[in-house]
Amino acid sequence: MKIFSADQIRAWDAYTISHEPISSLDLMERAATALTDWLLRTGLARRDGHILCGMGNNGGDGLVVARLLHQAGYPCHVWIVRHAEKASADFEANLARYRHLAGVTWVEEAMEIPSDTLVIDALLGSGLNRCAAGPLAEVIRAVNASGSTVVSIDIASGLFADRPNQPDDAIIEPAYTVGFQVPKPAFLQPGNARFVGRWQVLDIGLDRRYEKQTPASRYFTDSQSLPSLRNRAVFANKGNFGHALLIAGSYGKVGAAVLASRACLRSGVGLLTVHVPECGYSVLQTAVPEAMCLADEHPKMITGVPDLSSYTAIGVGPGLGKAQETVRMLDELLLKLGGKPAVFDADALNILADNPEWLTRLPKNSILTPHPKEFTRLLGRTWADDYEKLDLLRAFCKRYSVVTVLKGQHTIVATPEGELHFNSTGNPGMATGGTGDVLTGILTALLAQGPPPADAAILGVYRHGEAGDRAAARKGEPALIAGDLPEFLHW
Numbered sequence: 372m373k374i375f376s377a378d379q380i381r382a383w384d385a386y387t388i389s390h391e392p393i394s395s396l397d398l399m400e401r402a403a404t405a406l407t408d409w410l411l412r413t414g415l416a417r418r419d420g421h422i423l424c425g426m427g428n429n430g431g432d433g434l435v436v437a438r439l440l441h442q443a444g445y446p447c448h449v450w451i452v453r454h455a456e457k458a459s460a461d462f463e464a465n466l467a468r469y470r471h472l473a474g475v476t477w478v479e480e481a482m483e484i485p486s487d488t489l490v491i492d493a494l495l496g497s498g499l500n501r502c503a504a505g506p507l508a509e510v511i512r513a514v515n516a517s518g519s520t521v522v523s524i525d526i527a528s529g530l531f532a533d534r535p536n537q538p539d540d541a542i543i544e545p546a547y548t549v550g551f552q553v554p555k556p557a558f559l560q561p562g563n564a565r566f567v568g569r570w571q572v573l574d575i576g577l578d579r580r581y582e583k584q585t586p587a588s589r590y591f592t593d594s595q596s597l598p599s600l601r602n603r604a605v606f607a608n609k610g611n612f613g614h615a616l617l618i619a620g621s622y623g624k625v626g627a628a629v630l631a632s633r634a635c636l637r638s639g640v641g642l643l644t645v646h647v648p649e650c651g652y653s654v655l656q657t658a659v660p661e662a663m664c665l666a667d668e669h670p671k672m673i674t675g676v677p678d679l680s681s682y683t684a685i686g687v688g689p690g691l692g693k694a695q696e697t698v699r700m701l702d703e704l705l706l707k708l709g710g711k712p713a714v715f716d717a718d719a720l721n722i723l724a725d726n727p728e729w730l731t732r733l734p735k736n737s738i739l740t741p742h743p744k745e746f747t748r749l750l751g752r753t754w755a756d757d758y759e760k761l762d763l764l765r766a767f768c769k770r771y772s773v774v775t776v777l778k779g780q781h782t783i784v785a786t787p788e789g790e791l792h793f794n795s796t797g798n799p800g801m802a803t804g805g806t807g808d809v810l811t812g813i814l815t816a817l818l819a820q821g822p823p824p825a826d827a828a829i830l831g832v833y834r835h836g837e838a839g840d841r842a843a844a845r846k847g848e849p850a851l852i853a854g855d856l857p858e859f860l861h862w
């Protein structure tokens with residue numbers, strides 16, 4: 372699914388109104404109806420809740436929700452913050468409709484909000500064009516201080532949909548954000564967690580043709596927009612699904628090689644060979660009997676690169692360590708790789724960060740899988756905000772012609788062409804040692820089977836998170852360990 376800017380979403384709204392038999396007032400009714408149904412379905416709707424409206428279309432949505440909740444037996448207090456000379460036409464129309472049912476209270480300063488109530492935040496939506504100030508800011512701060520359960524309509528009031536806020540901006544801190552049609556960029560940024568809460572988007576039937584014809588550089592990977600693995604032919608043999616080589620492990624970190632190997636085998640690869648230090652040989656042969664094993668000459672670390680001719684993809688990094696001999700091994704690997712598809716993770720990335728001139732030697736379309744800390748090391752700098760991070764990520768992929776998987780809650784797959792794909796699966800139970808090693812195994816297996824690397828990364832990241840979600844559903848997030856993930860992979 373494409374992710375659009377606030378301007379594009381506004382244009383989509385207008386496109387729908389001009390290409391379909393629907394007026395803007397009816398579109399507002401449709402959006403607010405979907406939201407009211409959601410409130411009723413989730414059991415969040417309650418009598419005597421508080422609906423806080425601004426004077427634009429976001430406030431208009433709030434007034435429609437107030438009317439529909441009233442009709443469903445949940446009358447609420449409606450407050451309107453007077454922040455402008457003039458209200459939007461659809462707001463005025465819905466204010467008139469609501470007034471047939473009940474009164475509203477106009478305010479120019481913060482009101483008392485009880486702590487044990489539902490607050491529906493319809494102060495400001497995607498029309499925000501400056502930070503909230505004056506009475507709006509006062510009301511926002513009062514809501515945040517109240518401790519009530521807040522549902523923001525479309526987006527938390529005060530939060531910009533597609534650019535950074537300043538640290539002391541007044542922004543609603545909702546428990547839930549319910550948006551329309553597609554997620555906004557703001558929902559996906561780690562720094563906004565407090566201003567988004569749990570979010571979801573409701574389908575309000577905006578015209579699909581706009582989505583098709585409007586170019587985007589940001590995507591949200593859900594189950595409908597997933598690249599697929601080729602079907603396995605009935606007469607297939609193991610030679611048809613690639614031969615992966617994993618270079619992983621050092622003394623004390625052989626487990627990383629085991630985890631990556633198990634995940635690789637569970638991701639459809641035909642054959643797997645694992646290169647480990649000598650101390651890892653019997654560990655690997657016992658823990659992962661399906662894999663072939665090459666023992667390095669060194670007892671504790673990897674110092675050499677095997678002949679690469681028979682492998683279709685290489686994954687390097689989990690548990691490697693950064694000993695001088697291993698640094699030389701990576702240098703040798705970069706010499707020998709040719710154009711072979713490869714995944715670089717963990718200490719392979721840290722070694723690259725220590726030798727940034729090597730980044731230009733990466734085969735084109737290599738996949739790099741840093742977590743944010745590793746990515747700052749690779750860049751040699753940090754970023755001022757999440758949006759700058761995205762710009763740096765794009766520039767990095769373009770400069771080195773690589774696919775970068777920036778790991779986190781919404782892991783981002785960034786392509787050399789400048790596309791950013793935000794993942795939708797995964798959970799905080801996965802914040803535990805070794806889950807990244809599992810991802811490396813998955814991605815190496817997929818690359819070995821020959822799809823375009825960006826597709827392999829998008830699909831692998833999605834399935835990895837999905838396995839985490841299944842494991843968490845079965846065991847609970849705190850009980851999840853990396854070794855569960857390969858067992859819960861499903862293709």
Ligand SMILES: NC(=O)C1=CN([C@@H]2O[C@H](COP(=O)(O)OP(=O)(O)OC[C@H]3O[C@@H](n4cnc5c(N)ncnc54)[C@H](OP(=O)(O)O)[C@@H]3O)[C@@H](O)[C@H]2O)[C@@H](O)CC1
Pocket residue numbers: 380381384398399400402425426427428429430431432454455459494495496497498499500501502503504507524525526551552575577
């Ligand atoms: N697209 C869709 O799919 C659908 C969208 N819908 C809904 O419409 C909402 C967008 O509505 P909207 O454009 O009227 O903007 P909204 O956020 O209500 O702001 C109103 C005005 O406030 C002003 N203003 C801005 N910042 C300010 C500030 N800091 N402090 C004070 N004032 C400020 C600014 O006017 P200005 O003062 O600049 O003239 C702005 O125009 C959207 O979020 C969704 O809920 C649904 O109904 C249907 C489907």
Ligand SMILES: Nc1ncnc2c1ncn2[C@@H]1O[C@H](COP(=O)(O)OP(=O)(O)O)[C@@H](O)[C@H]1O
Pocket residue numbers: 717742778779780781782796797798799800801802803804805806807808809810835
């Ligand atoms: N809060 C979270 N929500 C979703 N996924 C997460 C979360 N925390 C971590 N993950 C996922 O878990 C993995 C952790 O990888 P990494 O940091 O490399 O761990 P390790 O180095 O221990 O293997 C990444 O794929 C990341 O996306």
Ligand SMILES: [K+]
Pocket residue numbers: 429492493494495496523524525526527528
């Ligand atoms: K809002």
